[in-house]
Amino acid sequence: MSEWTERAACSGMDTELFFPTSELHDAGLAKAVCEECPVRQDCLEQALRNRETDGVFGGQTAAERRAMARKLGIPEPRRKKADR
Numbered sequence: 435m436s437e438w439t440e441r442a443a444c445s446g447m448d449t450e451l452f453f454p455t456s457e458l459h460d461a462g463l464a465k466a467v468c469e470e471c472p473v474r475q476d477c478l479e480q481a482l483r484n485r486e487t488d489g490v491f492g493g494q495t496a497a498e499r500r501a502m503a504r505k506l507g508i509p510e511p512r513r514k515k516a517d518r
């Protein structure tokens with residue numbers, strides 16, 4: 435665990451909030467928490483580095499992070515055969 439994670443606004447919160455699965459449980463609540471998080475940039479950078487494929491990290495959904503990675507020239511993660 436990184437030192438910055440101890441200062442995360444989501445510390446102790448229900449992790450399901452950050453893995454939205456439906457319209458009713460969309461990413462808006464998680465993004466609102468991230469908006470106020472003092473370690474948002476660290477979180478986003480780690481998610482990009484680790485190629486997190488799900489969930490909200492650093493205030494960005496997985497799709498938003500993929501778009502950001504493309505703009506930054508970060509290569510797509512290699513997919514396993516089972517993921518194709």
Ligand code: SF4
Binds near residue numbers: 445472473493
């Ligand atoms: S940016 Fe969001 S997901 Fe990342 S540590 Fe902060 S609150 Fe948690």
